[in-house]
Amino acid sequence: MKPAPFTYLRPDSVGEAVAALSAHGGDARVLAGGQSLMAMLNLRLVEPSVLVDISRLEELRTIRLEGNMIEVGAAVTQAELLAWPELDEQAPFIARALPWVGHFQTRNRGTVCGSIAHADPSSELPLSLTLLGGEVVLRSASGERRLTAAQFQTGMLQTGRRADELITAVRFPAGVGANGAAFREVARRHGDFAIVSVGAVASGGGSVRIGVGGVTDTPRCIEIGAELSSVDVVERIGHLAWELGGYDDVHASARYRRDLVRRIAPKLIGEVRACSA
Amino acid sequence: MLRVNTNEKVTVTFELNGRTVRGEATPRMLLTDFLRGELGQTGTHVGCEHGVCGCCTVRIDGVAARSCLMLAVQAEGRRIDTVEGLAASKDALNALQRAFRKHHALQCGFCTAGILMSFSDYLSRNPNPDEDEVRDVLGGHICRCTGYAGLMKAIMEAAAELRGARTSKGAPAQ
Known part of the structure; x- marks a missing residue:
C-alpha cells in the first residue's frame, strides 16, 4: 500500500x-x-x-564520548554506530546486539534513536537502553529533558515523549559490560522481530544484570547476585519467566517464550560470569 | 525549511546511475514508484512495500537500502544506483551478474535486482566474506523460488573473482 x-x-x-x-x-x-x-x-x-x-540534520549525526556517556545523535544510523571504531571497547554489549537489529540493508538507513523511539517490545536497542541504564534526550521549545529507559518506554510502542518533543540523542553509559557481555536472540530468521531476546552484562561485584525483551510489553531487567549458585540461578530465572508471563501471537505462544527465557538466560549468566571471573 | 504541501508536486533531482535525472513527486510518493513510474526505470521491483522482501533494494549514496522505505523527496541531491547501472553494456555483465547467470542464481528474477544491489555494496565493504556472513546479508531478501543454494554459490564465486581482480590490477574493482 x-x-x-x-x-x-x-x-x-x-x-x-x-x-x-x-x-x-x-x-x-x-x-x-x-x-x-x-x-x-x-x-x-x-x-x-x-x-x-530530520535525516539530513548534520548536528544530529554525531557519536561522541561525553564524560562517561556515549551520546548517539538522532540521525546516526545503526550501521554507522556498528562501524564506530570505539564501539567494542566502550559498548561491548551494543557491539553484540546491534548486528541483530534488522538486516544489513535496513541498518544502513535505520537510526539508533529511531528504533528506541519506535519502542517495539522485541527490539534489541530498547533492551540495550534498559540493560545498560541509558537515557533519552528530548528537546522542545520549553527546553531539554532526559528520561531513563523506564520513564521513556512506557508500553508496547508507547513512550513518555510529549508530542512537541524531538528526540535529539540517546546516551549509554560507557564501559558497561567491559568485564563480560552476552546477547542471544531467537527469531524465525536472522533480522526478523525477535520472539525472545536476552542480554547480560557484568555489573560489578560479581553480579550480572540480565535483561529480557520480547516477552512483555517493555524490556525487563533483574540483578543476579554473585552469591547465587548456578542451581539458584536456574530457579531465579524460572521465577522471572513466570512473573513475566508473556503473550501469545502468530510467532510463538507465551509458554514457548517463557521456555526460551528459562533456557537462554542461565547460559548467558554463566558466560558473563566466566568472562568476569 | 523546505515545505511541500499534501498534494503539491515538487521537482526532485538526483544522480541515477551516473547521470542527472529529474521528475515530479508529491510528498507521499515512494522512491520505488518514482524510479518506476516517473523515470521509467523498472529494473527495481516492488514487492511487500514494508521493507521485508528486499526486492526494491537500491544503493543510496553507495549504501544498499530499501527504496520502498524512502520518499522520493528524500532522494533530492543524492546518488542513487539501480540494477540498470551494473552492466557496462548490454553484452558486458559485471562479475556478480555473470556469476548469477553461471550458477542459475535466479529463476523468475523478481528478487534478483535487489540482491544484486545488496551485494554490490556488501562485497565492496567486505571483499572476503565467509558463507555465514553472506547468508546473513542474503537473509535480508526473500526468494520465493527458493533459489538460495545457487545464490550462495554465485555470490561466493563473484567475491573470489573480485578479490582476484583487485590483486591483479592492484586497485579495487567494481
Missing part, C-alpha cells in the same frame, strides 16, 4: 525541527531513517498530517 497524504517538512536545523513539532504536535511524526515509520505509513497503521524529516 501507499502512505496516506501528508505535508512534508525538511527543517534546516534542530531549532526549526522543534518549532515544527510545537506547531503541529500530535498531528506530526518525525522521520529519520524511516525503517519502522515508513513501513507503518505504507501499511497505513499511522496517518500523520505532517512529516518532519
Whole structure:
C-alpha cells in the first residue's frame, strides 16, 4: 500500500525541527531513517498530517564520548554506530546486539534513536537502553529533558515523549559490560522481530544484570547476585519467566517464550560470569 | 525549511546511475514508484512495500537500502544506483551478474535486482566474506523460488573473482 497524504517538512536545523513539532504536535511524526515509520505509513497503521524529516540534520549525526556517556545523535544510523571504531571497547554489549537489529540493508538507513523511539517490545536497542541504564534526550521549545529507559518506554510502542518533543540523542553509559557481555536472540530468521531476546552484562561485584525483551510489553531487567549458585540461578530465572508471563501471537505462544527465557538466560549468566571471573 | 504541501508536486533531482535525472513527486510518493513510474526505470521491483522482501533494494549514496522505505523527496541531491547501472553494456555483465547467470542464481528474477544491489555494496565493504556472513546479508531478501543454494554459490564465486581482480590490477574493482 501507499502512505496516506501528508505535508512534508525538511527543517534546516534542530531549532526549526522543534518549532515544527510545537506547531503541529500530535498531528506530526518525525522521520529519520524511516525503517519502522515508513513501513507503518505504507501499511497505513499511522496517518500523520505532517512529516518532519530530520535525516539530513548534520548536528544530529554525531557519536561522541561525553564524560562517561556515549551520546548517539538522532540521525546516526545503526550501521554507522556498528562501524564506530570505539564501539567494542566502550559498548561491548551494543557491539553484540546491534548486528541483530534488522538486516544489513535496513541498518544502513535505520537510526539508533529511531528504533528506541519506535519502542517495539522485541527490539534489541530498547533492551540495550534498559540493560545498560541509558537515557533519552528530548528537546522542545520549553527546553531539554532526559528520561531513563523506564520513564521513556512506557508500553508496547508507547513512550513518555510529549508530542512537541524531538528526540535529539540517546546516551549509554560507557564501559558497561567491559568485564563480560552476552546477547542471544531467537527469531524465525536472522533480522526478523525477535520472539525472545536476552542480554547480560557484568555489573560489578560479581553480579550480572540480565535483561529480557520480547516477552512483555517493555524490556525487563533483574540483578543476579554473585552469591547465587548456578542451581539458584536456574530457579531465579524460572521465577522471572513466570512473573513475566508473556503473550501469545502468530510467532510463538507465551509458554514457548517463557521456555526460551528459562533456557537462554542461565547460559548467558554463566558466560558473563566466566568472562568476569 | 523546505515545505511541500499534501498534494503539491515538487521537482526532485538526483544522480541515477551516473547521470542527472529529474521528475515530479508529491510528498507521499515512494522512491520505488518514482524510479518506476516517473523515470521509467523498472529494473527495481516492488514487492511487500514494508521493507521485508528486499526486492526494491537500491544503493543510496553507495549504501544498499530499501527504496520502498524512502520518499522520493528524500532522494533530492543524492546518488542513487539501480540494477540498470551494473552492466557496462548490454553484452558486458559485471562479475556478480555473470556469476548469477553461471550458477542459475535466479529463476523468475523478481528478487534478483535487489540482491544484486545488496551485494554490490556488501562485497565492496567486505571483499572476503565467509558463507555465514553472506547468508546473513542474503537473509535480508526473500526468494520465493527458493533459489538460495545457487545464490550462495554465485555470490561466493563473484567475491573470489573480485578479490582476484583487485590483486591483479592492484586497485579495487567494481
